[in-house]
Amino acid sequence: MLATDLRGPHPDILLFEGFRLDVARADFTRDGKVVPLRPKVFALLLYLACNAGRVISKAELLAQVWPGVVVTDDSLSQCAGELRAALGERGPVLIRTLPKRGYLFDTVVTGEVAPPQTTPSAGNAGVSVSSQQPQPRAGLLAATVTAIALAFALFIIGGSSLDSARPQRIDATLVAWRSMVVMPFVDMSSPKASYFADGVTQEIVDTLGRLPDALVIVGASGNRPDEATVSARNAGREYGVRHVLTGSVQRDAERTAITVRMARTDTGALVWSERFEVVKGDAHWVHDIAERVAASLEIKLARSAIDPSLRVRSGEAMDLWMHGDHLMRHVKSHSELLEARRDFEAALVADPQSLHALSMLSMTHVSEVLYRWSPDRARSLALAKELAQRALSLDPDHTLALDALGNAYSFDSDFDAAYVVFRKALAVNPSSAKAQLNMASLLYFMARFEELKPYIANVMRLGRLDATIVGKAHSILAFSLMAQGKDEEAYREMRQAVIAAPSLPGARYGLISAAALTGRIDESHRLVAELLRDRPETTIALIRSARSSANSEFRKGHAHYFDGLRLSGLPEGNGAGQKVAATIDPNRK
Structure with a gap:
C-alpha cells in the first residue's frame, strides 16, 4: 500500500537531501543528528515539504501555519529565516522566495510509512512500507491533510508549552541574526554600465559568503527602480533575513566611488554606511573594497548579535551564550571570567552541539592563562585544546574554534602548531x-x-x-x-x-x-x-x-x-606570592 493512500497509513516520515522529518515523533534530523526547531518553524517546514515543487502564497502559509490567528508577514519571514539557517548552507537554495508570488520548497521529497506503533506480531515484525521514488505531487498534497492535522495537534494547539521546553539553538539563531540579503548595486555612472555594477555586487557577495555564521542571500537581479529604493522592511519580509545591504556604483575616467549601506529589516534603522573611492589603475580594487566591506560588516554583525533587544527568555541556551560572550568582551576580573565560563557550560547543557559555546568555553581557559589567573597553566591549556578540537571535529572550518586552538598552542609555546591553525583560519576568512x-x-x-x-x-x-x-x-x-x-x-x-x-x-x-x-x-x-x-x-x-x-x-x-x-622607575618586585593582574602580551584585552 502506498503512503499516499489516505485509507491506509499516511507518510509519517518525509525525506529530502539527507534530512528526515518524522511527523509522528515530531522529530527533525540530518544524518541521524537532531536539528532543533521551534514548533512554528517545524510546522512551516512540514507544510513546505508536503508541497515541494509548488509555489505557495504567503496568505496560504499564514492561514495553514497560524490558523485562526491574525499575524503579520514578519512572523512568516522570521520563521523562514530560522528554517533556512537550520537547513545550513542549502537553506537559501531549498527555500526560495519568489517576489510577489510566495515561497517554493525546491527539492524532491520522498515519503515513508513508519511501522505501526502497536506491538508487532511474528508475521510483520520489523517490516516497514516505503516508497523510494519521489511522491506524485497530488499524493503529497493529499497527505498534507493528515500530516498537518497531526502537526497542529502537537505544536499549534499546545505550542506554547512545548516551545518553552525546547531551548533556542545557539548556532542557528546566530546565523539567523547575522543573515542578510544583498540587493544589486545601482549603477549611477554616466554613461550607464550596469554590467560593471553587477560585477561589483557579485564580488562583494562572494566575499561576504566567507563570513562565519552568516547567511547571505542574493537579491533579485537587475537595476529596476524599486530595487534602487528598496525598503529594508519589505526586503526582510521577502527574503526572511535580518539585514539588507544596498549600494551604488559611480565611475568616471579617473576614479570609482562605491557607497554601501546596511539596514535592519525589523526596524528599518541604518546600521552602517560608508563610501569607498579608488583611483584608476588599481587592478585589485574590487577585491580590496569587497574585503573592506566584509570586514566592516563582520564587526557590525558581531555587535548586532549581542544587541540587548534580542535577549530571549532567561535560562535558555541563547541567553546564556549572549551573557557569557558579553562578559568575555569586557572581562576585568577572574570572577567575571568564571561567571562567563559557567554561562557557556550551562549553554552546552541546553545545546550540546553548539560550536559557539564549545569555542567560547575553550577561550575562557586560554584567557585564564593569558591573564595569569590559572592555578594550573598546563591543565588550562589542555582543556582549551580539547574543547576547541571537539568543536573542530564537528566543523573543521569554525573560525572561533580555530582562534581558540591557535591561541592555546601559542600560549603553550607550540608556535609551529599555532602557525598551521592560524594559516587555516586566514584561508577560511x-x-x-x-x-x-x-x-x-x-x-x-x-x-x-x-x-x-x-x-x-x-x-x-x-x-x-x-x-x-x-x-x-x-x-x-x-x-x-x-x-x-x-x-x-x-x-x-x-x-x-x-x-x-x-x-x-x-x-x-x-x-x-x-x-x-x-x-x-x-x-x-x-x-x-x-x-x-x-x-x-x-x-x-x-x-x-x-x-x-x-x-x-x-x-x-x-x-x-x-x-x-x-x-x-617601575618597581622590580619578585612576584613571590603575588597574583599577576596583567601581562605584556600585545593580544591582551
Whole structure:
C-alpha cells in the first residue's frame, strides 16, 4: 500500500537531501543528528515539504501555519529565516522566495510509512512500507491533510508549552541574526554600465559568503527602480533575513566611488554606511573594497548579535551564550571570567552541539592563562585544546574554534602548531581582522619581525572600526620595532596604540619603556605613576611572567624592553606570592 493512500497509513516520515522529518515523533534530523526547531518553524517546514515543487502564497502559509490567528508577514519571514539557517548552507537554495508570488520548497521529497506503533506480531515484525521514488505531487498534497492535522495537534494547539521546553539553538539563531540579503548595486555612472555594477555586487557577495555564521542571500537581479529604493522592511519580509545591504556604483575616467549601506529589516534603522573611492589603475580594487566591506560588516554583525533587544527568555541556551560572550568582551576580573565560563557550560547543557559555546568555553581557559589567573597553566591549556578540537571535529572550518586552538598552542609555546591553525583560519576568512592580528602576534613571538608587517597593514585596513583591534595592531608593531632597537619608531607606534585603546595594559607598559629608551624620562615617570595608581600591584617581575619565547633574537629584544621599564622607575618586585593582574602580551584585552 502506498503512503499516499489516505485509507491506509499516511507518510509519517518525509525525506529530502539527507534530512528526515518524522511527523509522528515530531522529530527533525540530518544524518541521524537532531536539528532543533521551534514548533512554528517545524510546522512551516512540514507544510513546505508536503508541497515541494509548488509555489505557495504567503496568505496560504499564514492561514495553514497560524490558523485562526491574525499575524503579520514578519512572523512568516522570521520563521523562514530560522528554517533556512537550520537547513545550513542549502537553506537559501531549498527555500526560495519568489517576489510577489510566495515561497517554493525546491527539492524532491520522498515519503515513508513508519511501522505501526502497536506491538508487532511474528508475521510483520520489523517490516516497514516505503516508497523510494519521489511522491506524485497530488499524493503529497493529499497527505498534507493528515500530516498537518497531526502537526497542529502537537505544536499549534499546545505550542506554547512545548516551545518553552525546547531551548533556542545557539548556532542557528546566530546565523539567523547575522543573515542578510544583498540587493544589486545601482549603477549611477554616466554613461550607464550596469554590467560593471553587477560585477561589483557579485564580488562583494562572494566575499561576504566567507563570513562565519552568516547567511547571505542574493537579491533579485537587475537595476529596476524599486530595487534602487528598496525598503529594508519589505526586503526582510521577502527574503526572511535580518539585514539588507544596498549600494551604488559611480565611475568616471579617473576614479570609482562605491557607497554601501546596511539596514535592519525589523526596524528599518541604518546600521552602517560608508563610501569607498579608488583611483584608476588599481587592478585589485574590487577585491580590496569587497574585503573592506566584509570586514566592516563582520564587526557590525558581531555587535548586532549581542544587541540587548534580542535577549530571549532567561535560562535558555541563547541567553546564556549572549551573557557569557558579553562578559568575555569586557572581562576585568577572574570572577567575571568564571561567571562567563559557567554561562557557556550551562549553554552546552541546553545545546550540546553548539560550536559557539564549545569555542567560547575553550577561550575562557586560554584567557585564564593569558591573564595569569590559572592555578594550573598546563591543565588550562589542555582543556582549551580539547574543547576547541571537539568543536573542530564537528566543523573543521569554525573560525572561533580555530582562534581558540591557535591561541592555546601559542600560549603553550607550540608556535609551529599555532602557525598551521592560524594559516587555516586566514584561508577560511581572509577578511577577518582578528585572524590577521593572531598571525601578526604569533610572528612577533617567533621573532619574524619583517614578516608580521603585511598582517599588521591588513589589520589596519580591515579592522579600522574596532578600536581595540587597532590598538593591539599598533602595539604588536611597536614591540617588534623595539625588539630591533628602533626605539623612536616604537615610541610613535606605542603612542598610537594607547590613543586607540587607552586601557590596553600591554600598550601602557610598552609606552613606558619606549619613552624611557628614547630619553623621555619625565614622561616615563608620569606614566609609571598613573599605572601604579590604577594597578598598584604591577611590577617588572609580574610583567616578565607573561608568555615568552625560546627564540634567542626574541629574548634579546625582550631584554631591551625590560631595560626601558627599569629606566622608568617601575618597581622590580619578585612576584613571590603575588597574583599577576596583567601581562605584556600585545593580544591582551
